[in-house]
Amino acid sequence: MTTKKTKWGALAAVGVLVIAFGWLIYGGLDSNVVYFLTPKELLAKGADGYDKPVRLGGQVKPGSVVWDDKALSLRFSVTDGTGEILVHAKGAPPQMFKDGQGVVVEGRYGKDGVFTSTNLMVKHSNEYKAPKQGERPAEMYKSLMKSAGT
Amino acid sequence: MFPDSSKSFDPPKPGLWPAFGLVSFLFFVFSQVFAVLTSPADLMMGHMQKMWYVHVPAAWVTFLSFGIVLVASIYFLVKEDERADLLAASAAEVGSVFCGLTLMLGMLWGRPTWGVWWSWDARLTSTLVLFLIYVGYLALRSFVEDPQRRGQWSAAVGILGAINVPIVWMSVRWWRTLHQLQTNPRSLSPEYLRGLLLNVAAFTLLTIWFIRRRYEAARFESAAEHAAQKAALGDNDG
Numbered sequence: 001m002t003t004k005k006t007k008w009g010a011l012a013a014v015g016v017l018v019i020a021f022g023w024l025i026y027g028g029l030d031s032n033v034v035y036f037l038t039p040k041e042l043l044a045k046g047a048d049g050y051d052k053p054v055r056l057g058g059q060v061k062p063g064s065v066v067w068d069d070k071a072l073s074l075r076f077s078v079t080d081g082t083g084e085i086l087v088h089a090k091g092a093p094p095q096m097f098k099d100g101q102g103v104v105v106e107g108r109y110g111k112d113g114v115f116t117s118t119n120l121m122v123k124h125s126n127e128y129k130a131p132k133q134g135e136r137p138a139e140m141y142k143s144l145m146k147s148a149g150t
Numbered sequence: 151m152f153p154d155s156s157k158s159f160d161p162p163k164p165g166l167w168p169a170f171g172l173v174s175f176l177f178f179v180f181s182q183v184f185a186v187l188t189s190p191a192d193l194m195m196g197h198m199q200k201m202w203y204v205h206v207p208a209a210w211v212t213f214l215s216f217g218i219v220l221v222a223s224i225y226f227l228v229k230e231d232e233r234a235d236l237l238a239a240s241a242a243e244v245g246s247v248f249c250g251l252t253l254m255l256g257m258l259w260g261r262p263t264w265g266v267w268w269s270w271d272a273r274l275t276s277t278l279v280l281f282l283i284y285v286g287y288l289a290l291r292s293f294v295e296d297p298q299r300r301g302q303w304s305a306a307v308g309i310l311g312a313i314n315v316p317i318v319w320m321s322v323r324w325w326r327t328l329h330q331l332q333t334n335p336r337s338l339s340p341e342y343l344r345g346l347l348l349n350v351a352a353f354t355l356l357t358i359w360f361i362r363r364r365y366e367a368a369r370f371e372s373a374a375e376h377a378a379q380k381a382a383l384g385d386n387d388g
Contacts, residue, residue, distance in 0.1 A: 094265030
């Protein structure tokens with residue numbers, strides 16, 4: 001027979017465990033520890049922002065993409081409308097990478113003002129649009145790579 | 151002991167459930183085929199968008215299943231009705247499978263769209279935590295022998311773990327994430343909406359049926375457990 005006392009004792013014990021577990025997990029997701037910084041926020045850090053592992057998020061500035069297919073070197077600017085940071089990445093970008101696309105890059109912001117990316121991620125919006133007349137889905141990437149590569 | 155454990159076992163009756171299962175399955179097949187055939191390639195991601203018709207409904211029934219765990223757990227603690235505990239356990243088992251499916255499909259989708267299988271953003275992390283809560287809930291049940299205490303402990307975990315469901319849902323608004331915001335009817339072409347709504351309905355029906363089937367099995371398991379206990383006690387008394 002379980003008494004009322006042990007029932008509430010068990011409840012309290014599990015409660016403490018779950019709260020502790022939750023606190024540990026979500027402590028790391030606190031609003032102070034954000035998933036990525038915008039260019040404006042990273043620039044505002046000044047010297048504190050240099051050479052630390054950080055994620056930078058924003059839009060690929062239209063017209064800023066320079067792709068060297070021999071060296072597999074990709075350069076572009078990430079902007080949030082106010083701030084702007086030049087990013088240097090190695091390797092071919094994800095398929096959906098293009099002008100104006102939201103991106104998150106992992107890497108370090110160097111003293112030379114260039115953000116060296118070790119990991120380039122494309123942020124997809126919650127919009128799903130059927131192509132209009134004349135637009136061809138998923139082939140724009142190829143044309144971008146073709147035009148940027150030569 | 152449970153108030154009703156002294157009564158003879160009244161097995162759950164199939165009733166219309168086999169028909170419900172058959173209709174749900176046929177509706178599911180129809181919804182998937184309909185969605186794949188009627189939706190044009192997405193402007194941004196082409197036919198990868200089709201992943202959506204499984205990923206989103208699977209995520210939805212993951213939340214739904216935990217909702218059932220929550221309600222059944224509260225009912226169990228208030229009424230001490232063992233059947234509510236068995237329903238919660240069945241929903242948790244089904245929910246954990248769909249939660250795992252959501253995570254795996256998300257990773258398969260993330261690689262070609264985001265460029266990475268995984269990233270520790272708030273949506274992905276909180277969904278993984280939800281999966282761990284599901285698994286923890288099921289593991290806890292297998293560790294506790296006494297059915298009444300098992301019910302109480304797991305009900306506590308079921309109620310507290312449910313806090314995570316709104317966190318997963320709102321994570322894309324509360325924190326900056328790699329995962330996109332929730333889709334709403336304004337953010338997509340109407341060609342995509344019908345297929346999604348159909349599949350959400352189909353997954354809901356299938357999930358209800360899966361939980362019902364698991365619940366029926368759980369009732370038989372529990373009856374066997376009680377019979378074994380009674381036999382053991384009878385032997386001790388000599």
